[in-house]
Amino acid sequence: MPTFEYAPSPESRAVVDIASSHGLFIGGELVEATGGTPFKTVNPATEEVLSEVSEATADDVDAAVRAARTAYTRIWSRMSGADRGKYLYRIARIIQERSRELAVLETLDNGKPIKESRDVDVPLVAAHFFYHAGWADKLEYAALGPNPRGIGVVGQVIPWNFPLLMLAWKVAPALATGNTVVLKPAETTPLTALAFAEICRQADLPPGVVNIVTGAGATGQAIVDHPGIDKLAFTGSTGVGKMIARSIAGTRKKATLELGGKGANIVFDDAAIDQAVEGIVTGIFFNQGHVCCAGSRLLVQENVADEVLRRLKRRLGTLRVGDPMDKNTDVGAINSKAQLERITELAAAGEAEGAQRWDSGCELPRKGFWFRPTVFSDVAQTHRIAQEEIFGPVVSVLTFRTPGEAVAKANNTPYGLSAGIWTEKGSRILWMADQLRAGVVWANTFNKFDPTSPFGGYKESGYGREGGRHGLEAYVQTGDGQ
Amino acid sequence: MSARVDVRKTYKLYIGGKFPRSESGRSYEVMAAPTGRRTTPRFLANAALGSRKDARDAVVAARKAQPGWAGATAYNRGQVLYRVAEVMEGRRAQLVQDVRDAEGLTAARAEAVVSAAVDRWVWYAGWSDKYPQVLGGLNPVAGPYFDISAPEPTGVVAVLAPQASSLLGLVSVVAPVVVSGNTCVVLASEERPLPAVDLAECLATSDVPGGVVNIVTGRTAEIAPWLASHRDVGAIDLTGAADADGVDWGELELAAAENLKRVLRPGGTGVTAVEPDFEPVPDLSRLSAFLETKTVWHPKGR
Numbered sequence: 001m002p003t004f005e006y007a008p009s010p011e012s013r014a015v016v017d018i019a020s021s022h023g024l025f026i027g028g029e030l031v032e033a034t035g036g037t038p039f040k041t042v043n044p045a046t047e048e049v050l051s052e053v054s055e056a057t058a059d060d061v062d063a064a065v066r067a068a069r070t071a072y073t074r075i076w077s078r079m080s081g082a083d084r085g086k087y088l089y090r091i092a093r094i095i096q097e098r099s100r101e102l103a104v105l106e107t108l109d110n111g112k113p114i115k116e117s118r119d120v121d122v123p124l125v126a127a128h129f130f131y132h133a134g135w136a137d138k139l140e141y142a143a144l145g146p147n148p149r150g151i152g153v154v155g156q157v158i159p160w161n162f163p164l165l166m167l168a169w170k171v172a173p174a175l176a177t178g179n180t181v182v183l184k185p186a187e188t189t190p191l192t193a194l195a196f197a198e199i200c201r202q203a204d205l206p207p208g209v210v211n212i213v214t215g216a217g218a219t220g221q222a223i224v225d226h227p228g229i230d231k232l233a234f235t236g237s238t239g240v241g242k243m244i245a246r247s248i249a250g251t252r253k254k255a256t257l258e259l260g261g262k263g264a265n266i267v268f269d270d271a272a273i274d275q276a277v278e279g280i281v282t283g284i285f286f287n288q289g290h291v292c293c294a295g296s297r298l299l300v301q302e303n304v305a306d307e308v309l310r311r312l313k314r315r316l317g318t319l320r321v322g323d324p325m326d327k328n329t330d331v332g333a334i335n336s337k338a339q340l341e342r343i344t345e346l347a348a349a350g351e352a353e354g355a356q357r358w359d360s361g362c363e364l365p366r367k368g369f370w371f372r373p374t375v376f377s378d379v380a381q382t383h384r385i386a387q388e389e390i391f392g393p394v395v396s397v398l399t400f401r402t403p404g405e406a407v408a409k410a411n412n413t414p415y416g417l418s419a420g421i422w423t424e425k426g427s428r429i430l431w432m433a434d435q436l437r438a439g440v441v442w443a444n445t446f447n448k449f450d451p452t453s454p455f456g457g458y459k460e461s462g463y464g465r466e467g468g469r470h471g472l473e474a475y476v477q478t479g480d481g482q
Numbered sequence: 483m484s485a486r487v488d489v490r491k492t493y494k495l496y497i498g499g500k501f502p503r504s505e506s507g508r509s510y511e512v513m514a515a516p517t518g519r520r521t522t523p524r525f526l527a528n529a530a531l532g533s534r535k536d537a538r539d540a541v542v543a544a545r546k547a548q549p550g551w552a553g554a555t556a557y558n559r560g561q562v563l564y565r566v567a568e569v570m571e572g573r574r575a576q577l578v579q580d581v582r583d584a585e586g587l588t589a590a591r592a593e594a595v596v597s598a599a600v601d602r603w604v605w606y607a608g609w610s611d612k613y614p615q616v617l618g619g620l621n622p623v624a625g626p627y628f629d630i631s632a633p634e635p636t637g638v639v640a641v642l643a644p645q646a647s648s649l650l651g652l653v654s655v656v657a658p659v660v661v662s663g664n665t666c667v668v669l670a671s672e673e674r675p676l677p678a679v680d681l682a683e684c685l686a687t688s689d690v691p692g693g694v695v696n697i698v699t700g701r702t703a704e705i706a707p708w709l710a711s712h713r714d715v716g717a718i719d720l721t722g723a724a725d726a727d728g729v730d731w732g733e734l735e736l737a738a739a740e741n742l743k744r745v746l747r748p749g750g751t752g753v754t755a756v757e758p759d760f761e762p763v764p765d766l767s768r769l770s771a772f773l774e775t776k777t778v779w780h781p782k783g784r
Binding site: 127143145238241242245246249250251252257259414429433438439440441442443444445448450452453454455456458459460462463465468469470473 | 627739740742
């Protein structure tokens with residue numbers, strides 16, 4: 001097969017101007033942290049330090065919660081839905097106006113390919129604000145119960161895989177329904193959240209409606225434990241999700257948890273194989289596999305397994321791995337050294353347990369954190385790489401003979417976030433979709449997202465939904481009472 | 483002529499469609515609620531004092547019954563549950579007597595409570611083929627995809643039945659769980675368990691498959707922790723933690739976090755748990771507390 005050489009096509013980073021240090025965004029002002037140890041955020045593709053970021057202490061979190069409470073009581077809960085909506089429309093428009101800058105900033109801080117941050121993340125961010133803006137004055141029509149309104153102050157803790165998009169998933173519905181927020185971005189990817197603080201100021205959003213505190217686990221725990229928080233929204237690992245569920249047990253704090261996954265991508269022998277191969281690639285190599293709903297377990301019907309594997313490997317040979325700022329790059333950098341170590345460790349466990357390891361052998365940049373797209377075949381259900389979330393560009397291939405066996409294997413996990421089905425037979429798609437215990441089922445497609453489409457897990461992948469009418473439920477109280 | 487010596491009922495557990503005694507061989511005295519001038523409590527029956535093993539057996543029965551029940555058509559589930567109301571109506575006299583004894587009500591009041599309980603069952607039965615349309619639907623995504631969200635049952639649900647409202651409250655927490663295709667293990671009111679066993683007999687003589695509703699009588703504080711920590715239970719309703727002797731609902735919620743159970747907290751504010759008033763016609767919140775939303779995407783093309 002001919003290989004095409006691509007000339008470098010670098011995106012310019014001149015559109016961003018990153019301050020050398022960042023404070024916290026509390027009560028509408030950028031303020032210094034009261035203590036804490038500032039930490040550095042690096043470009044994972046080059047290991048270049050991008051900026052120094054404040055670590056919010058429990059006192060800072062307290063100040064943020066108080067600012068949010070004041071804004072909720074005095075302004076945001078009294079404002080008409082129509083006016084709340086207009087602020088959200090403003091934010092959506094500013095995100096569109098500054099989309100190139102945000103995409104570049106995201107790619108620098110996260111390591112994801114610029115074509116993904118530019119064509120997927122940032123457009124979806126704007127879409128989420130635009131969609132929820134329209135809900136703000138229509139909550140009575142959302143079948144949520146009588147007199148729907150905000151709950152109060154919402155604490156939100158988000159991950160590093162889709163930094164600004166996860167912020168949008170959290171902030172847009174919270175604000176539309178009349179809540180104020182204290183949000184903590186992940187410690188490795190705080191920059192777009194801090195840019196969002198500036199966007200709130202440009203939109204003249206009332207001070208304290210959105211507060212952004214940076215930090216790591218301790219800062220997150222301070223948010224979870226703060227008695228002034230009425231509701232928590234968390235996206236991250238199942239382990240931390242369980243800690244949060246324990247922390248709020250016996251209180252009246254509400255929570256939505258979007259946690260880990262080990263999605264099964266199921267390919268039947270009557271699938272359109274080339275499309276399925278593209279879907280497998282999208283399912284596990286999109287965003288370096290740093291996707292909670294990734295199709296990390298590939299279940300292939302036995303009689304086409306060799307053929308699918310052959311074509312998959314051929315396709316992986318054409319993936320361009322490298323500089324995330326290059327517009328041709330398909331797979332970027334692993335987000336952090338710690339994550340790279342985790343992926344490396346699990347991949348080693350896969351080999352040690354007897355699965356067959358393959359990667360394209362492509363060249364990797366010398367600096368930065370990188371992992372080649374990797375395929376494990378001959379994987380057994382009991383292998384760690386079939387059970388644990390790798391959260392990297394590694395797919396585990398298992399086989400099945402009957403639809404029933406595919407369902408049993410797919411559901412054999414404590415997780416239940418996503419699943420994929422590849423077959424040209426409509427009735428089989430619908431039967432499979434019924435049987436799979438997963439919150440999102442992609443049939444003949446994978447990793448598609450939309451603000452109108454509820455997203456969230458079954459079982460230990462968490463509870464609550466984000467997006468669509470369903471996503472509003474977690475952010476409203478109804479009835480006459482307090 | 484002497485009065486006839488009546489034939490009294492043995493009150494047992496209801497697990498997997500059968501009425502076993504507690505595997506522990508234990509029972510406890512159930513007394514009538516005090517009424518009028520009577521000072522010594524009147525003995526009603528020895529109810530089964532359920533054990534951890536009984537609760538676990540009930541979970542196994544519920545898990546076994548769940549796929550079949552969820553797989554039945556919504557129309558069928560609606561009819562089966564409506565049939566329960568028919569049987570309750572037929573056993574009205576017994577239900578009235580047991581509710582009266584349990585709750586210390588006047589005859590007229592007990593009649594009203596039983597009527598409300600039957601009507602509540604009918605109300606929920608009618609939702610079986612309606613809530614998916616109300617709560618789900620097509621998502622207008624920005625692309626060439628058919629994208630639909632529909633509610634599904636969460637699986638096996640543990641239910642702490644209300645302590646005071648022994649029949650209306652019981653029906654009000656069980657019906658919304660099972661109407662969507664969940665199966666459940668119910669801990670009956672500790673001091674007022676007899677109406678729950680009456681309801682079990684209504685369920686057993688209607689068309690509800692064995693294992694869909696399992697009822698364990700006994701000490702809430704003894705059994706609830708095992709259900710809250712059980713890894714094959716997907717959700718727990720803590721309504722009956724209010725006024726349950728020795729029960730801390732926060733501890734149960736803590737145990738439930740181990741496998742991220744969906745938790746319906748008891749009514750009330752702060753740490754105080756209060757049994758809700760079951761008289762008003764409810765909304766969908768108890769039904770939707772035990773649902774999962776599944777979203778399915780498919781491309782459109784020629």
